[in-house]
Each structure stands twice: as structure tokens, then as C-alpha cells.
Amino acid sequence: MTQRLKISNKLNDLIGSLFIVISLISVTKANNSITLTDHCTDRRFVNSLNTTFMQFTKETVDQEYAVEGDFKGLHCCAKGYRSIEWLKDGRSYPWSSEDTSSLIVYPDAENQTIFTRKASKIDEGKYTCVLRNATHKLEHHIELKLQSSSPDIPLATFKPVDQFANVDGSARFYCEAFIGKKALPNIAISIKWYHLSDDNKIPSANNNDELIKEEVVYREDEQIIGSYLTITQVTLNHYGRYLCRVEIGNSPKHRLDMSASLINALRIEANAKSILTNPVFLGSCAAIIALITFFLIFHFTKQKWMSFINLSKANKGDVNFNISSTPLNFQKSRKSSQNECDDMKVMIDII
Template sequence: TPKPDLTSDVKAAALTGNSVTLTCTLNLSSAGWKFYWIKDTQSTETYTHSYTFTPVRVSDGGQYKCRARRGNPVYYTHYSDALWVNVIEYPKAVVSIKPDNHVFRGERVTLRCDIRGGGDTEWTYSWNKNNKTLYPDRTTQECNFSPVTIDNGGKYTCRGRRSSDSQSLEISDALTLTVSDTAEPVVRVSPLSWLTEGDSVTLSCEVKHSSTGWTFSWYTDVPYRDSQGSLRYRTALLSDSSRGSGGSYTLSPVTLNHTGVYMCRAERGEPVFHTQHSKPRPLCVTGESPPVSLIISPSRTQHFTADSLSLSCEDQRDSTGWTVRGYTHSETLYSCSSVSGSTCNISSLSTSHTGVYWCQSESGGRSHSLNITVHNGDVILESPVHPVTEGNPLTLHCLYRNTTISDSGADFYKDDSVLQKQTTGEMTISSVSKSDEGFYHCTHPERGESPKSWVSVRASQSVLKLLSSVVAASPYMLVTIILAVKCYRAR
């Protein structure tokens, strides 16, 4: 009695989703035979010597035998030797992108196709972009773009094919590579950009739309003399920049000399890809006795467009070597075009001059910073440029661009609440306290509303002198004195 030979077209474990064909071969004439396929106690009959599972499932795995029969009376062959069919869940192809899914023109980008659950099997790889074949047959898992261009952006998929028998996996899920033109780092300040000596502040740097793999460097602008001896400024790496490589740079405690502008830059990858510098971000620190004062003429924080303005650095000892620095609301550093000594003259103001200004020396000295607002409307508020001392009077005026307009009085507001209604366009607080600190503005019934200005109130010198003298005499009373000052300022 003949014995058939049972074989499979898949030599290794079959992968679900593919097909497996079993063949029952007889060394006899093939005419008239029917074939039985036996798995466990179940059997299936076919009129052909092959049996195909498509798509094959894990439940199709097991031990198989075959035999054939023909004629009447029926003639049976022997059973074939048993054949084990092993079916496993197909490994999954997964796409990953380094350094990030969102990259920038000029970076080196690596796409990788990993076969999860593929073991030590050898694979070949094919890549698709936006559902079109990109690379049909590669022996390496990785696909590199160096440098990456805008055109390289798109949805990428890959699939693996087993080298031993060409069984293919399903296509991976799509992963989108986004390529932007320019990497833009941004500096943020917490808690505030306006500080008092002794405070702590943290600057943080992040790259818009991307957060993976960056390290950061920190910069400020420093003065230097050009070949003609003129004072200029350049961007320089902070000496302790490495403290902020993780994206946060902390100053604690701040001093007056920390006033200035700060920038960051990010890098990642191999070879290293550098972003441009961030836009400058100002830090403004106030102290008790700066070495120089910024004097504004006319002496007010708000000004009309087309008016003239003078900013001067005045030092009781020597005002040479000081320059006026500015940071405008358009996030740019201001460079004065008309300079006379340590004075900056602006002949015609525009709203682009709105910003914060200070004096800076070659040696790194700083003045207090002052806000200047340039308004294109018809009403501005005249308020003190410098802090008002507790106990002193505070006078505010509502000024009008066209002084020929009849004065119908003005309403004055503090923190958006009506404070006083005056027929004279002027209001006075006879003795200010810390509670009077806040944002003030005025409105005119015909001409409109002024911008808001911050009025700062500082402790009186008598309290400060009392504190210093008592602490010098008895340091152990420090806590008591501090509490007394807090109570005084809260009156």
C-alpha cells in the first residue's frame, strides 16, 4: 500500500494573515484520487492533492496527516507521516522617527522600521510615503534624510517581508513627519519680568512645536568699543550658561546688574543642529540706590505720537560711558539714532517706541528701568515716572492732544474702577500709601480714554532708617522690625 508524502510551502512558523498550502504527494497516477486531510479527530476531503489556508489563523495550527482513496470498492493509501503546522500572530511593523516627529529644515532625520515580535528573523523592508512606494526593497531598517527638506514631510508607513520565505507583514500604522522651515526658540519669564533686588526669577526656553532632545544655551548683550571707539553691543554666551542646559535658567537673588535682555538658543542631533537665537526678553530689576538715573523729558510715562522725547543717563559723579538701552513692545532692542553724550533724543515719537528703557554702562552697571507708552489717540495720563514715597502727595493729569478742546473734566480710574470724577482734569491723593499702588488711567467725555500706567509706591526713608538703625543696634529684633514695617505699609 502506497504512503503519501505531506509537505508545506512554509518551512518556518506561518504568520497569521498569510496563506499556507499543504501538499499530499503520491508516486502513483494522479487520476481519480480523493484526498483526506486529518487534524486531530477532524477530517476534510478535497479532489485535489493540495489544501490551502488563506488567510491562515492561529487556530489552523496543529498536527496534520493526509491519505488518498479511489475506486469502488474503495482503495485507501496509508496515512502520511504527521506534519506539524505552526501558526503565530504576525509581528507588527512600527515606524519611529528621530529626533522628533516635528523637525526643521537642515536637521538629520532617521526613520526606522522595527518588527515587534519578529525575534531574530531576517527581514527586508519596504517604505511608503503618502500611500506611494518610496523604497520597495531594503535590507536595512533605517531611512535617513540629511539634511531634511520641506518636501520630505508626509505620512510614512513600512512593512517587513521575511527573507526565508517572503511572507509579508501588514503595513504599519502611518506616522507623520512634519518639517518646518525655521526652529524658533522662545524665552518665558516666571514669575515676572519686573523684579526687586533679592527676588528670584526663572527664565525658561522652549522650541515652538517641538520638545524632544534639545539642550539650551543662554545669552545676553554685552558692550564693546568698535574700531572708531563707539560703544556697541553684541550677543554673548553667559559664563554660567550650562546651568540652563535643561531649558531653565534661574537667577537668585537678582541684583540691579541683572537688568538687561536675555536670549536662548537650542541644539540637538548628530551632527549638531542649532536654532537661531530667540527674540530678546527683558529683565527689569529695581534697587535702593542705582549708580545712575534715567531722566525722561517731558517727565511722564505716556506721550503722544509725533511729540519729541529726551532720555538721559545722569550720574552725580560722571555720566560718561553710559548709554540708553530699550526693549520695545515689538520684541526688538531699541538703538537710538540721535545720541549726544549720554542723552538719546527722539524728534518724533511713534507707537513703535513703546517699551521699557534703562541706562547701561560698559562695566555692566544698570539704572532702574522705566516704561514709556506712546499713544496715537487724543488722551494721555500724566503720572510720575519714578516711584512715589509713602506719605507724599500724588497728582495725576489728563492731557489732551488738542489743547483747544474745551475742558469738560475727566474721570480717573484705578485698576478699572472709578476713583474720582474731576471737572479740572486733575486729581490728587494728598498722602499715598502702599494700597494706592496700581494701574491708573483717565477718560474724557469727548476725546476718549488714555492708556494705563503703573504707579509704584515705596516705603518712606524714615521707616527704612528706623529699620537699619534698630537692626544695627540689636540684630535679634530683626523679625519684630520686619513685622512692624509690614503693618506700617498695610495701613
């Protein structure tokens, strides 16, 4: 009977542990949260879906935060690699010591994710994922910092990046911040995109625009909040700067602003071509090249003349020395030759 109770208790402990792990690494889809397993397969770059070469498949977060004692995961989402290696401060996984890090590889995510159930100070540091195939290597670095409590101001984990798109093309922005756990359940947390205008007004990015879509996502029990801004068909009105604002509560003191621009790639290409075909630009280049060529020829010719004069001077000195019968005649001959050389130098300098 005692043996059965012990076995039963062990089974209960095992089931309880499994339940805790599952609850930590899976969150309901109803609130747009991303599970640990699905993180690298969710919302991948469209241009990565039908390709096979080694590449990162979604935005690469390079700054991560965690509260001590809470769950933490780091991701390196990619495809086309033969091997993936994790390092912490230059030390390869599996760590040689427990003092290096408590994060372990999550195999169900094809080694693209490492995690810990309870983050601690030893987990702080610089993590690197190294992707390799037969010929190439890719690296991505992530800095992990531990917090003693949730921050008062959102901490940026991924800042939006400038995007280039043609008219009728598509564009995607992403921003993300660590907010931690709510201090009070009624505190409002928001993340929103704005399209900045020339007069610095900030109308909503998707204000009555069916071509723009905002999608808020969460991870790690809603301690990290992010937002995708997708423009399905770019028009001229869509170009400009976009602001991502993350707020804790309603006070400007607890606000984080990040921004990036949507740039007309075709216009940049057209401007480059117009410059290269501009007659004024081509004429200026031709004039500069001609001027440089003239000075090079002049300098080369002058050097040749100087060498010829010095050689003539030396030869005349030797001849006069041999044919002169007196020192007086030799000195006169040398002075005459010197005067001729000086006159020639003056003429060259004038030219």
C-alpha cells in the first residue's frame, strides 16, 4: 500500500510538472499570443516561404528582457541551414557549467529556440545563434538583460526598420517592446501605429484605409507586446515616416516611441539614372577628366625637360673642361652654361 502511494505521488508530481511546462510554453490563440513552439513558424516573411537558401525567416530581435524568476525564451528563426549552434558569451551549448546559463534548447522548435522556466542573473549576457550550411555561415546576436521587476516605461526589443517598396508593391513594419506584468489589472497597455505628416500631426496609420492592416501580437504571457503594420498595396500616399507608440497607462512618462520610413524604391532608382544621364553632370565629369589629364601631361613633360636640361648641363661642363686651356676660360664657359640653364628653367616655370 505504501509503495502504491509513493508511485501515485510520483505520478502526480510528474503530471503537475508537465502541466506547468505546458502552461508556460503555450498560450491561447484567442488573444493573438504566440506559443513557444509556433513562434518561428508564425508570420514569416512572405518572400521566405517559397525559397530554400539559408536565411532568417522573420524579424530578428536583438534585445531581450526578463523579470527574475519568470519564464524566458530566445529565438533564432531561420531556414535552409544544416546546423544551428547556440553560444552564450562565446561558450557553446551545451554549457560547460551551470553558472553559464540555465537556458536549454527546445527541440520541438528545431533548435531555433532556447528557454528557461525561471530566469536568473546568471542568464544575463550575449547570446549568439550560428547557422551553417555547406558553404556559408550566418550569425545573430541577442543581448539578454534581467529586471528585478516590471519596468515603468516600455523597453524596446525590436525597433522598426526602414522599408523600400514600389507603387503597387507591399511593405511590412514591425515593432516590439517588453512591458512585463501589469502592476494592476486595470492598467491599459496599448501599441499603435501613426503615419507622420509634414506638419507633425499623427493620424492613425490605418485611418479608413483598407490597404493597411495593424495586428497586435503577444508572447511570454503577454509580457512582450508587438505590432505588425502591413501595407498590401502601396500608393503614393503611403510613403513617409511611421511611428510605433507603446504606452503603459495614459501618461506620456510611460510611453515609448519608435519610427521608420517607407521609401519609394523606384524613385531612388529613377533619380540615380537621371543623374547619370544628365548632360550637365556628364559635361562636368568630362571637364574634370580633361583638366586632370592636362595637368598630368604637363607634369610629365616638365619632368622630362628638367632631366634633359640637367643632362645637357653635365655634358657641357665636361666638354668645356676638356677643351679649355686656362681656368679662366673654364669658369666663363661654366657660367654661360649655368645662365642658359637658368633661363630655360624660368621659361618652364612661366609655362
